[in-house]
Amino acid sequence: MTNTPMTLALASDHGGLELKNYIKSYLATHYPQYNMLDFGTQDTASVDYPDYAKKVAQSILKNECECGILVCGTGIGISIAANRFKGIRAALVHNDFTAEMSKAHNNANILCLGGRTTSKEDACRYIDIWLKTPFEGGRHQIRLDKLE
Numbered sequence: 001m002t003n004t005p006m007t008l009a010l011a012s013d014h015g016g017l018e019l020k021n022y023i024k025s026y027l028a029t030h031y032p033q034y035n036m037l038d039f040g041t042q043d044t045a046s047v048d049y050p051d052y053a054k055k056v057a058q059s060i061l062k063n064e065c066e067c068g069i070l071v072c073g074t075g076i077g078i079s080i081a082a083n084r085f086k087g088i089r090a091a092l093v094h095n096d097f098t099a100e101m102s103k104a105h106n107n108a109n110i111l112c113l114g115g116r117t118t119s120k121e122d123a124c125r126y127i128d129i130w131l132k133t134p135f136e137g138g139r140h141q142i143r144l145d146k147l148e
């Protein structure tokens, strides 16, 4: 067992900026034990979501953090981009069940959300579920191994 606190990376494009910043405040209030790395974006200027997916994916792959949250307008582009990286399992979730399954069955190391499609309240509830649900392992680990 280690006492190292968990580190979580966050990033968004302009379409996910408002929700990303809201999530950052929510995590700081409700999960003060977590370290956070905010990879931007930091303003409303138009940017390209693959650049932000790459920052979080690489941070996980370098073991700077254990997991991440990515937000773009729909969550679609940024999840596609993150899943280009071997070892990344980015899940775009849209209800409580997919949030739960993303961890229980897929052991998603990145949660993706849509800033223009998901309310702040729903997003934070999905995050709670994803963070608190344990990975079930077993047959699901065999399937994850096949991805690699």
Ligand code: RB5
Pocket: 013, 014, 015, 016, 049, 072, 073, 074, 075, 076, 077, 078
């Ligand atoms: C940016 O306008 C938008 O295309 C992007 O945030 C995302 O929704 C792409 O999937």
